[in-house]
Amino acid sequence: MKVTINQITPRKSDGQVTSVQVHFTARTEDGNINLSGNIPIENFAESIDFDAIESAVKQKVVEQIMNGEIDAE
Numbered sequence: 834m835k836v837t838i839n840q841i842t843p844r845k846s847d848g849q850v851t852s853v854q855v856h857f858t859a860r861t862e863d864g865n866i867n868l869s870g871n872i873p874i875e876n877f878a879e880s881i882d883f884d885a886i887e888s889a890v891k892q893k894v895v896e897q898i899m900n901g902e903i904d905a906e
């Protein structure tokens with residue numbers, strides 16, 4: 834079965850990430866069964882550096898604005 838992760842949404846409590854909600858699609862090798870859904874995962878929330886991801890997103894947005902790729906008006 835091939836699983837594709839489409840989105841990971843952090844869930845916070847008191848400013849701390851407590852779990853992540855993982856949205857996925859899945860398909861059997863023969864293509865006869867397709868699934869989609871989301872599932873909460875608590876064990877990996879600490880191992881994902883959300884601050885680093887947020888910083889990288891901010892940097893990319895700034896770069897695109899500075900390069901004229903995004904209309905900042």
